[in-house]
Amino acid sequence: MPSLWTNCAGIQSPNPFWLASAPPANSGAQVQRAFDAGWGGAVWKTLGQPIQNVSSRFAGHTIGGVRGAGFNNIELITDRPLEVNFREIYETKLKYPKHAVIVSLMVETEEEWKDIIKRSIDAGADGLELNFGCPHGMCERGMGSAVGQEPKVNERITSWVKHYSTVPVLVKLTPNVGDINPHGLAANRGGADGVSLINTIKSIIGLDIDRMVIEPRVGNQSTNGGYCGAAVKPIALHMVAQLAQNPNFGLPISGIGGVTNWRDAVEFILLGSSSVQVCTEVMLKGYRIVEDMIEGLEGYMKTHGFETIDQMVGKAIPNYTHWGDLDLNYETVAKINANTCIGCQACLVACMDGAHQCIHPQAGTRVPRVDESECVGCNLCKIVCPVPDCITMAQVDNGFAPASWNEFLYQGKAIRPKKGVHQ
């Protein structure tokens, strides 16, 4: 049986599944129930000067009848007294010594950082996570993403924290930046042991169009929130991979953003995360989802011959390259299986209106025909096809040796003629 034992930036846990700093990790009773359900670690809901929250705080993004496909919130950091939080952290660590308890922090002055770090470590924190990511409310007070968006501030506060901390420090990064790299590098220069990303994305999830007010509504007003949930995974994966492939970065990563099940977790790990954090799916379904995550990850590791999480981390990074290095002579065309086609012609209309006009009707049948001489292999037909495996993309041997754009430009390699141009 493969081992799920996890070491992320020196923070160890029985498995890579951590609760993200958020409502599911708001109290000792919750975190302990989560550990009982199987979670390997928890990043405590951010501690700082306790705040007053608004009502309401959350809004769900329903897409095609699927509730909570995306999610946003305007809740702030902990609203519970610090001493209560520290007592519960202490009790939790006492009962669960092998589980990771990481304390998320957000304060302003160096003095405040020094004080809250000491109290966190005294309470038993296995690590600290610096909340440089919150994109709503706290940033207006000069904290959260206001820090994460300024590499110099990020570096300075990180170095304070490292100075006062005896446990590993993760810097939680905001995705509300044009390029994640300078921010990861700033954390690195500040001495961070690792980073966690992404925090939520600045968002307006939608409106009550009758009242003409943004959701979630606070009376007849609202504000932008932080977007998260399944829908943000593609953005998170990209940012994680950006740092993982940056040779100047080199720190461990705790991946966050749209993890709903073990498959998502595998993706984050293959792109460089050594632990994964989950909030929204737990908010929607409860702690019990971790049972399937553990089994599914174990099953995947067995199937692919991985014995430890470390062996998996970043395995897909070598296959993540620049567009200019992709093989322009690699050619695929769509094949429609006439036996399983149900004749909806979703592929035909998609190709005609949205792609390269190479799927056509045929007399006497509703099964469309692919004009392979014009098919560019774009995938759109396969994406819209409702029948599993009815449309497949077949590789074509066009006789051209592999050649990228860069090789074409700088080495004069031959590239094949264009298709689907309809000149």
Added chain:
Amino acid sequence: MAPSSKLAAAAGALPTDRSESVFTDYKPAFTPHQATVEAFRCLYCSDAPCMNACPTHIDVAQFIRKIATGNLHGSARTIFDANILGTSCARVCPVETLCAGACVYNQLGHPAIQIGRLQRYATDWALESGEQFFQAGASTGKRVALIGAGPASLACAHELRRLGHSPTIFEKRKELGGLNTFGVAPHKMKADVSLQEVDWILGIGGIEVRTGVEIGRDVTLEQLEHDFDAVFLGMGLGPDTPMPVPGQDLPGVVGAVAWIEAIKLKKLDLSGVRSVLVIGGGNTALDCVREALTLGIKDVRMVYRGTAAGMPGYQHEWKAAVLAGARAEWQAVPVAFEGQGRVQKAVCAKLDGNKQPTGEKVTLDADLVLLAIGQSKLGAMVAGLAGIAVDKGVVQAGADGATGRKGWFAGGDCKNGGKEVVNAAAEGKAAARGIDQYFRSK
């Protein structure tokens, strides 16, 4: 299901031209895409009503979520951990009145989650993979005799193995599986699937099986008590209850369970049968009605003493039978079977709302009469043992399967009077826990 070669071999003992071979699955297997779509529809209820409606308390929400994420191994494990007969239960359970009947979607006016078909999807995968999910516990050296090789004994034996005990199953027939093999309507499950399941359950190892051994004839109860540390009674029910009216011995008047067994295990000659009467209003009667129709007999009629609304059989089964062409003679009971050399007619007395004769008679054509008015109870077999109480042939035992005699336990139809496979599975497992407790307290 495309079974592994090892499991196919288990079913290889059966002839391929059995009458049941013509049946297709009433609830066919899901394709992967269908299963995924249906699984994602599940609301993943907390303290789920479906789980609580299941006698074996399978964590339905959890196994369905695992199908949705593609974790079939974990899904099957969740099912089998609660109910090792999850493969057959997926096919034969009356989910409409159990788990799916409790699905909260019913309250929303949406179709309930197709829990049986999802369970089949996961368990078929498991049997196909041949994977064993559980290991035998560290040996305790305790030996348990189990009478009968039906679902109750199989569930009990498997759980005993997980607890480290050594079970020996005694079965008077050659084939294992009990009613799962001989008595399940073929549109739900055929005999070969049952035999494959039995083989897979025995795959945990260490369950001894002695077939062709009849208790009382080949081995006495006293001997069992002497040779074993505990005994589990899982012998099910006896032969069909006869109908003591004139003409009952005419050829063509047969017991329903015996007839179902015949179509499941061999090829039955039904040429010359144009009209079938099924006597009774329970689920065995309903099975017979649907089976006769599927075997090509056009005129199939159920004769029941009460009304459609009052029949003990499941309403959803009767609706399906009507769609298949079934008719019924409500509020009637045969008083005589008539015919030259074989049955040709049944004379029935009409009954009133209190099931009393109205004086009116009706004569119905019948080339075949199937008596589905119950099965005899086998409690008499153990009634002679001091301490074991038997009421109307039903062995009396507690929730942990314990009878009044030390070391004697019971479960399944012989204890509950005749219920579903899932009840037998639950009671067999509970009795294994009871036996384990008994060993620990000794």
